[in-house]
Amino acid sequence: MERIEVTHTASLHAPHPGLGDTLTLQDKAHVGGEGAVYFTTDGRHALKVFHQQHPGLEQHLTRIMDRLRILTDEQERFILPPLALLNRFDGQPRQGFVMRRVPPRYQEAINLILGPEQAAAQFQRGRTWGSYLLAARSIANSIVVLHAMGFAHSDIHYKNFLVDINEGDAVMMEADGIVTPGYSKARVAGLKGFMAPEILTRGAEPSEKTDRHSLAVLALHTLLFRNPLEPLIEYADDPQESDRLGWGAQALFSEHPGNPSHRPANLGRPLYKRGVLSYRMLTPELQQLAERAVLETGLHDPASRPAAKEWRDALAKSIDQLLNCPHCGQHFPYPHWLDPPPRRACPFCGQRCQRPLPAVISLLEERRTGNFTPIRRKLVLGNGSNIFADMTEPHRFPPRSRTSTKPIGHVEWDPRGAYRIVNDGNTTWISITNSASTPRASVLQGSQRLSATSGQSIPLNAHALIRFGPDQRAAVVDDPGG
Known part of the structure; x- marks a missing residue:
């Protein structure tokens, strides 16, 4: 005989627009200490049903739901706000709330x-x-x-x-x-x-x-x-x-x-x-x-x-x-803060970091014309590393993923013993270097100036300041690597 799946019904109040006031739920529940969670038969939502009635819970959930209605789509990626309150479960008065269902891969x-x-x-x-x-x-x-x-x-x-x-x-x-x-x-x-x-x-x-x-x-x-x-x-x-x-x-x-x-x-x-x-x-x-x-x-x-x-x-x-450790393949924070460089090693396999060591640059933002301030964001750059727009445009952080993002530059190792940063974008990059270490705010007065348009490159010289174009961030080379 064909098996008939037993389902549950829930009636709701104060639902979000588009949710409706009735849900049909799968029979199987995830049971915890406070309640059971059921998934809707269409797989889009979940319902938490509390085992016991709690005084004041409905008012508490209503306040949360009302305040969280203004969340942006980006904010809702990190939290599951209540979308409706439970009125009856299989015809019986119960307490609970509806939320969106997170994909099973989580x-x-x-x-x-x-x-x-x-x-x-x-x-x-x-x-x-x-x-x-x-x-x-x-x-x-x-x-x-x-x-x-x-x-x-x-x-x-x-x-x-x-x-x-x-x-x-x-x-x-x-x-x-x-x-x-x-x-x-x-x-x-x-x-x-x-x-x-x-x-x-x-x-x-x-x-x-x-x-x-x-x-x-x-x-x-x-x-x-x-x-x-x-x-x-x-x-x-x-x-x-x-x-x-x-x-x-x-x-x-x-x-x-x-x-x-x-x-x-x-x-x-x-x-x-x-x-x-x-x-x-x-x-x-x-x-x-x-x-x-x-x-x-x-x-x-x-x-x-x-x-x-x-x-x-x-x-x-x-x-x-x-x-990326070449020995074990694991990703780890490159310990550029440790000196001398032979102390730097992979915390997973213990392999010492091998030469050529990556270069390290610090990003700066222009607060006043010609005056750049560190923003406490560093880039570790080895052969093949990419430069993305979120690195050079002011007030941006790394996105969740860059999989579909086109790089605006990349880094190459020059066999003569230095890294070069290649411009793959449409702005002109400028490198300014002094003969000696210079405070970042005044490095624009440097004595050596190099530029790179699309397809050209500039070296990552020690203490050089690199400008990524008008109204863009700059970077100072803390460690040229090698």
Whole structure:
């Protein structure tokens, strides 16, 4: 006999335009602690149905839904806003809300943000660390969107994000965990390990400042494949009290220079040699954010924690500092900040960076005529590296993907021992070099001037300032490589 699939029906109120007031849902549900999630038979939406009635929940969800109606399409990429509230489920009064369905290729982040050994196994099957960097950027973007709307979240951790690791995309689930500080109370305390210490020590309510802690921990967990605050010693005979102290009053950064109590074994050893990644493999800007968040005063002083926007921007700018290891094929931040150069090595396989070493340039923007200011964005350029418009046009960050973007230039290694940057665009590039190192603001007075129109190239000489055309960014060559 033909099997008849059992379905459910849901009636809604306050639906978004085009959604309708009735949904037909598949029988199979994803059941969690608070509720069950059903997918619509057309595969476009999901419905969360709470197991129990919660006083005030409908008003809380209505406030969230009304505020999030103004999200742009770009903002909605990172968050799942409520699109309607549930009125009845199979004819019975129930509480819940509708959201769009994320494509099946997305997985819960907890299944992807692995421990060091599991991550190494995934990498050796072809996955790249750069995808995790993109995922961390997407996670930070979701928190930026929340904070821009005046919201905070009571439950930021790796179970509440769906990730497409092949594309580096991430989207936040659990809109019911959103709170409005000073207006609505949190329904859950959060997940131990990601909660800010003050929640455990004095019962602080979720806020932007507690979110800053949770985001820092989650971002570092995503990049290093371990919780940077995990306690490695016991603080009390009772396990629950020990946990409360270890994540709360006694919280300690695993790489604290003066206290090794939480320092994992094999820290800094290459990952593929049973090592543990150190935060010092990250770009200097990300290292500084980590120190502000979990090493210095930020751990117990919420006001000094980096904002979500700082994490988002630093993660975005890190994309163009990745190097592809010729030995193991892994992507990693090229450690241009380490001197002498022989110290620079792949954190995954341990292979020393081989010559010719890549060049490193810092981007500048013109604040006043002839006066350029660093924007804390560096490019690591090796043979074959491309130059894109988002690198040269003011006020732009790296996009999510450049797959369909045409380069405006590229870099070639001159066998005579230097890198040259080739102009593939339609503006004239100019290189200005002094005979000695010159302050960036006055380097326009340099004594040597070279230009390159389309198809021509200019050398990446040390301390040279390169102008990419009128009203465009400039760049100073920090390290000519080679």
